Amino acid sequence: MLKKKEGFAGQRSYVLPGELKKVIAVHPLCESLYITDIGYYPKAAFHDRERRKGSPQHILIYCIQGEGWYFLNDRKYVVKPNQAFILPADVAHRYGTDAQNPWTIYWLHFTGSRAHHFLDFIRQEADSSPVTVSPQPERFQLFDDILSHVEMSFNLDNIVYANSSLSRFLATFNNAVYNPNPLTEPENDPISRTIAFMKENLSKTLSLEELAQVAGMSASHYSTVFRTKVQSAPINFFTFLKIQEACRLLENTRLRIKEVAYQIGYGDPYHFSRVFSNVMGVSPRDFRKLRKS
Numbered sequence: 323m324l325k326k327k328e329g330f331a332g333q334r335s336y337v338l339p340g341e342l343k344k345v346i347a348v349h350p351l352c353e354s355l356y357i358t359d360i361g362y363y364p365k366a367a368f369h370d371r372e373r374r375k376g377s378p379q380h381i382l383i384y385c386i387q388g389e390g391w392y393f394l395n396d397r398k399y400v401v402k403p404n405q406a407f408i409l410p411a412d413v414a415h416r417y418g419t420d421a422q423n424p425w426t427i428y429w430l431h432f433t434g435s436r437a438h439h440f441l442d443f444i445r446q447e448a449d450s451s452p453v454t455v456s457p458q459p460e461r462f463q464l465f466d467d468i469l470s471h472v473e474m475s476f477n478l479d480n481i482v483y484a485n486s487s488l489s490r491f492l493a494t495f496n497n498a499v500y501n502p503n504p505l506t507e508p509e510n511d512p513i514s515r516t517i518a519f520m521k522e523n524l525s526k527t528l529s530l531e532e533l534a535q536v537a538g539m540s541a542s543h544y545s546t547v548f549r550t551k552v553q554s555a556p557i558n559f560f561t562f563l564k565i566q567e568a569c570r571l572l573e574n575t576r577l578r579i580k581e582v583a584y585q586i587g588y589g590d591p592y593h594f595s596r597v598f599s600n601v602m603g604v605s606p607r608d609f610r611k612l613r614k615s
Contacts, residue, residue: 335361356485359431370418379431381409388425392417405452444495464491512537520560565601573613579606
């Protein structure tokens with residue numbers, strides 16, 4: 323098969339020198355999770371790679387345009403735009419671009435004592451299929467920032483900075499992590515809109531039906547969408563926001579506990595204390611003592 327040798331127009335890539343990798347592998351701020359190779363390949367025609375013994379590091383490949391494929395554990399997977407996949411360390415694999423519609427990819431190799439935890443965090447239930455993710459602007463900005471600092475690796479401080487951003491970048495590929503809809507303004511994203519509405523009405527008692535109306539959905543559909551994006555029932559999340567506001571009031575004001583309760587919509591201070599204790603693990607009175615001590 324014909325393979326591209328001279329690179330791809332507009333590509334950026336960097337491979338850390340061996341001696342630098344040895345330094346990073348024992349650096350207290352990097353050894354748990356760090357990059358060894360990183361790059362961006364636009365319209366990577368003829369891109370094809372096979373490693374019969376796998377790679378010493380985990381490999382993340384994120385396709386933003388075009389198509390591609392990979393073989394892992396004797397199974398072929400097709401990769402579409404806005405999909406990412408991870409090739410685990412030391413596992414044989416092969417991957418490449420689609421011949422007719424070459425992919426544009428961001429990629430990096432990562433390792434460290436915590437690397438396998440991020441592998442599990444992104445690949446839910448150890449599924450090797452590609453993960454479909456929304457094209458968040460923050461993800462692209464993070465990658466460019468990381469790559470720019472890795473390119474300045476003659477200064478170890480830049481490597482520490484780049485690797486400190488790596489965990490945040492990897493976390494964006496877990497779909498269970500809540501993110502506002504990146505394709506619309508926050509006020510036009512129904513879930514973000516209702517969360518903003520909750521924060522503006524912490525002194526009130528809101529029902530599921532009222533929140534669904536703000537979202538423009540039926541109560542059942544709203545509840546399902548909210549749980550998917552936030553991993554909490556809407557009313558439970560509203561209660562959590564109320565208790566967080568109570569924490570701020572208890573720590574930063576001299577309001578009595580019953581006054582704090584009234585501020586966040588609890589007419590019965592005893593009920594407020596029970597809810598607070600269930601959420602925070604301590605009573606409002608003990609919370610205030612602990613924060614003031």
